[in-house]
Amino acid sequence: MSIPARCFRQISKAKPVHPLRCSKSRSGRCLSRSYHTLYSPSPSPYNPTESAILSAALSHVPSHGFSPAALTLGARDAGYIDPSTNVLPRGVFEIVLWHLVSQRLGLGARVQFPEAKEGKGGMGTGHKVRVLVMERLRGNVEAGVVGRWQEALAIMAHPTYVPASLRELAHLADEIWYLAGDTSVDTSWYTKRASLSTIYSATELFMTQDQSTDFKDTERFLDARLEDLRVVGGAVGNLGEWLEFTGHSIINVLRSKGVRI
Amino acid sequence: MSTIMNVSKVARCAVRCHNLPVLDFLAPAFITVQSKHIPHRAIKRSCMSTSATKKSNVRESASELPLDTLQITQRNTLTEDQKRFLDSALRVNQAGELAAVLIYAAQTPPIVQSHPHLRPLMKHMYDQEAGHLQIFNELLAKHRIRPTAMYPVWKAAATVLGWSTAVMGREAAMACTEAVETEIGTHYNDQVRVLLEWVQMMEERGDPVGEDIAELVKNLRRIRDEELEHLDHAVENHAKQARPYELLTNIIRGGCRTAIWISERV
Numbered sequence: 001m002s003i004p005a006r007c008f009r010q011i012s013k014a015k016p017v018h019p020l021r022c023s024k025s026r027s028g029r030c031l032s033r034s035y036h037t038l039y040s041p042s043p044s045p046y047n048p049t050e051s052a053i054l055s056a057a058l059s060h061v062p063s064h065g066f067s068p069a070a071l072t073l074g075a076r077d078a079g080y081i082d083p084s085t086n087v088l089p090r091g092v093f094e095i096v097l098w099h100l101v102s103q104r105l106g107l108g109a110r111v112q113f114p115e116a117k118e119g120k121g122g123m124g125t126g127h128k129v130r131v132l133v134m135e136r137l138r139g140n141v142e143a144g145v146v147g148r149w150q151e152a153l154a155i156m157a158h159p160t161y162v163p164a165s166l167r168e169l170a171h172l173a174d175e176i177w178y179l180a181g182d183t184s185v186d187t188s189w190y191t192k193r194a195s196l197s198t199i200y201s202a203t204e205l206f207m208t209q210d211q212s213t214d215f216k217d218t219e220r221f222l223d224a225r226l227e228d229l230r231v232v233g234g235a236v237g238n239l240g241e242w243l244e245f246t247g248h249s250i251i252n253v254l255r256s257k258g259v260r261i
Numbered sequence: 262m263s264t265i266m267n268v269s270k271v272a273r274c275a276v277r278c279h280n281l282p283v284l285d286f287l288a289p290a291f292i293t294v295q296s297k298h299i300p301h302r303a304i305k306r307s308c309m310s311t312s313a314t315k316k317s318n319v320r321e322s323a324s325e326l327p328l329d330t331l332q333i334t335q336r337n338t339l340t341e342d343q344k345r346f347l348d349s350a351l352r353v354n355q356a357g358e359l360a361a362v363l364i365y366a367a368q369t370p371p372i373v374q375s376h377p378h379l380r381p382l383m384k385h386m387y388d389q390e391a392g393h394l395q396i397f398n399e400l401l402a403k404h405r406i407r408p409t410a411m412y413p414v415w416k417a418a419a420t421v422l423g424w425s426t427a428v429m430g431r432e433a434a435m436a437c438t439e440a441v442e443t444e445i446g447t448h449y450n451d452q453v454r455v456l457l458e459w460v461q462m463m464e465e466r467g468d469p470v471g472e473d474i475a476e477l478v479k480n481l482r483r484i485r486d487e488e489l490e491h492l493d494h495a496v497e498n499h500a501k502q503a504r505p506y507e508l509l510t511n512i513i514r515g516g517c518r519t520a521i522w523i524s525e526r527v
Contacts (some may be wrong), residue, residue, distance in 0.1 A: 035345070
C-alpha cells in the first residue's frame, strides 16, 4: 500500500521541468531512460545555448584537440564572450559528452534496416549489431575526432568523469540492442549489454591506432570480437541447456520410481 | 486536487478500518472516490468476495469504471515521476509473473501425483500466468524497461517455494497460492488505483489520455481479476486447512513483499 501512496505524493508535487535545470543535472535523471514511449519523447538534454557552444567547439577539435581552447573558440563562433564557457562546469569533458550523446541520439536516424519480407527473414540481430557498431564508429570519423580520440579517452578516464562516461557507454549499448530489435527481458539483457560495451570500447580503442584504408582493420577486429562472443555465448548456452535437461531427467526418473518429489 | 486526494484517502481508510479482517483490496479506489455514484453495497460485496464463490462480484466491481468513454488519442504527456513509477511497476510485475509461472510449474508434478483431479486446475492457473508473463515481457521490451537484476535469484526462489509447499501437501500448496495471490492482487490493485488517479488528473487538466495507459489499465484489471480467481480456487481447495496456516502464509506474504520492494529498486 505504501508504494503507490508515496509515488502519488511525488507526482502531485511534480513541477514542469525547466530545460535549463534539466541540463544542469545532465549526468543524472534527464539522460537516464525510463519507460520509453514513442508518444512522449524525452526532451533534449541540452539547452540551445549549450548546443550552440558545444557543436561549434566540436568542430574545432580536429585542429585544437579536446582542449579549453576549442571550447573558447566554440563559444566565440556561437557569438558568446569567452567567459560564457562557465555555463559548462565540467569544461572539456562537456565536449566529449556532447559528441557521445549526439552520436548516440543520431544513430537511429542514420541506420535504416530493410523490413523483413514475407517468407524471408530480414537481417539477423547479430548482423544488425555489427552494422550499428560500425556506423557509430564511423560517426567518430565523420566528426573528425578519431585522431584526437585518445585525448577524449584520457579525459573520460579522469576519476570524476568515469561514472558519467560508463553511463553513457551503457546507454549506447542499450541503444544499439534496441535498434537491432532485440527484445530479451531476462538475465541476458544484462550480459548482452555488458559484452557489447566491452567489445565497443575495445574496438574504439583499436580504431585510434588503425592506419589501414577505410578502417578495414577495425572492421576485422570487430568481426573477430563478435565471433568470440558468439562462440563463448553458444558454449555457455549449450552447457546451461545440458544441465537443465540432465536435472529434469534425473528428477523424472526418481518420480517414475515412486519417490515423492 | 489535494482535497480530492485527502477525501479519497480518508474514505479508503474508513472502508479499511471498519472491515478489518476482510481483504479490502478488492474494493478499488474509484469506488471510494466516486462513492456517490455507486451504492455502498458494491463495496461490501466486493470486499467479501474472497469467500470462494463470489468471483463474479469482483468482475462486476472492476468493470464499473467506463474506460471506453475516456478520450483516447495518440499523444500523452507523462511526467518524469510518472515514467519512473511505470518503470519500476512494470519491472515488478514481470518479476512477479515470472515467479508465479515457476511456482505453478514446480507445484504441478507433486500435486498432480497425489491429487490427479487437480490437474486441470493447475494447468488452467499455469496457462493464465504464462499469458500474463508474456504480456509483461512484451511491455518491457516495448517501453525499454530493464528487467530486474535479481532475475536468477527470483527464479531459484520461486521454484524452491513451489516445490517445497507442494511436497508439504495440497493444503500447503494452496495456502502458498493464497498468500502469493493475496499480495499480488493487492499490488495490482494499488497500481490500478494510481493509474486511475492519473487518468482523472489528466482529464481534469484536459489532457488526452494516452493509448498505452488506457491499454495498461485494461490489462492490469484483467490480470488482477484472474489472480483473484486463483485466490478463490486456492480457498476452495482447503488452503485454510494447511498446518501451520498462519506461519506459512505470513512467511510467504512477507517474502513476497520483500521481493516486490527489492524488484522495484534493482
